[in-house]
Amino acid sequence: MERTAAGVASATVISSATPGDDPADGWFPESVAADYDSPGGANLPEVVTPAVAVLEDLADGPVLEFAVGTGRIAVPLAARGVPVSGIELSRAMAARIADKPGGAAVEVVIGDMTTTRVAGQFSMVYLVFNTISNVTTQDGQVEVFRNAAAHLRPGGLFLVEVGLPDLRRLPPGQDTAAFTVAPGAAGGYVGFDQYDVVTQQFTSNHVTVSPDGSGRFRRIPFRYAWPAEMDLMARIAGMSLKSRWSDWDRSEFTAESTKHVSVWKTAPSN
Numbered sequence: 001m002e003r004t005a006a007g008v009a010s011a012t013v014i015s016s017a018t019p020g021d022d023p024a025d026g027w028f029p030e031s032v033a034a035d036y037d038s039p040g041g042a043n044l045p046e047v048v049t050p051a052v053a054v055l056e057d058l059a060d061g062p063v064l065e066f067a068v069g070t071g072r073i074a075v076p077l078a079a080r081g082v083p084v085s086g087i088e089l090s091r092a093m094a095a096r097i098a099d100k101p102g103g104a105a106v107e108v109v110i111g112d113m114t115t116t117r118v119a120g121q122f123s124m125v126y127l128v129f130n131t132i133s134n135v136t137t138q139d140g141q142v143e144v145f146r147n148a149a150a151h152l153r154p155g156g157l158f159l160v161e162v163g164l165p166d167l168r169r170l171p172p173g174q175d176t177a178a179f180t181v182a183p184g185a186a187g188g189y190v191g192f193d194q195y196d197v198v199t200q201q202f203t204s205n206h207v208t209v210s211p212d213g214s215g216r217f218r219r220i221p222f223r224y225a226w227p228a229e230m231d232l233m234a235r236i237a238g239m240s241l242k243s244r245w246s247d248w249d250r251s252e253f254t255a256e257s258t259k260h261v262s263v264w265k266t267a268p269s270n
């Protein structure tokens, strides 16, 4: 599911009432995991390969992916010889990893990235595909930074890829920004984000109308944080900004950027 006009996907929305889904899997239960690796979108080689190339370049020893999902990034990174571990909330998502060629090399711990610890020290922790925004409180996001830092060796890196909220598209009095309007021959799809600029909460909303006229309205909650706020979270966790790019091509982060790939660094040992 694309969350923003920038095409930076964040989460596939589900109805929690879908039969067979385990509520413990959160927003990514079996009904979502089943389609997560479908060809196209975020699984296209031109999306995956640039991310994996940057992560391989930055890795200097074992790495840990927070919210590793189905191993979309972790498995190809491991295939390049980087030792990769992961933390993942959803058993349904994580179950896909071992089924992929080379996936058995990725060690996964089921848990919450705000609190779960994995044994060992890592050269880098990374958290991609907007998933920091799935943690919907400021305290929770700070804990993500603190937990990342706790897994890093001195001089280790924490990398986050996340879209920027579309606030510049909101004139006074408006709180929604459409990212997809796709009418079909019968039915169609409309996707829009709805922002609360006071609380920094937002929802991605998905209205799907089937050819028979029936419809479904699904929404998933997020919290946005401006890059400067993330720099402060990093500082709270004992890290400082090393790099900020507009995308995986390491292009300059500017006022027109729709996402950022940021890298913070823990202090080197004395």
Ligand SMILES: C[S@@+](CC[C@H](N)C(=O)[O-])C[C@H]1O[C@@H](n2cnc3c(N)ncnc32)[C@H](O)[C@@H]1O
Residues within 6 Å of the ligand: 009, 010, 011, 012, 025, 026, 027, 028, 066, 067, 068, 069, 070, 071, 072, 073, 087, 088, 089, 090, 093, 111, 112, 113, 114, 128, 129, 131, 134, 135
């Ligand atoms: C958009 S997917 C990204 C998965 C993978 N990183 C990728 O790039 O394809 C978001 C994942 O984050 C997981 N997730 C969300 N909140 C989490 C949390 N607090 N701790 C661990 N995993 C979490 C979800 O279960 C889901 O698998």
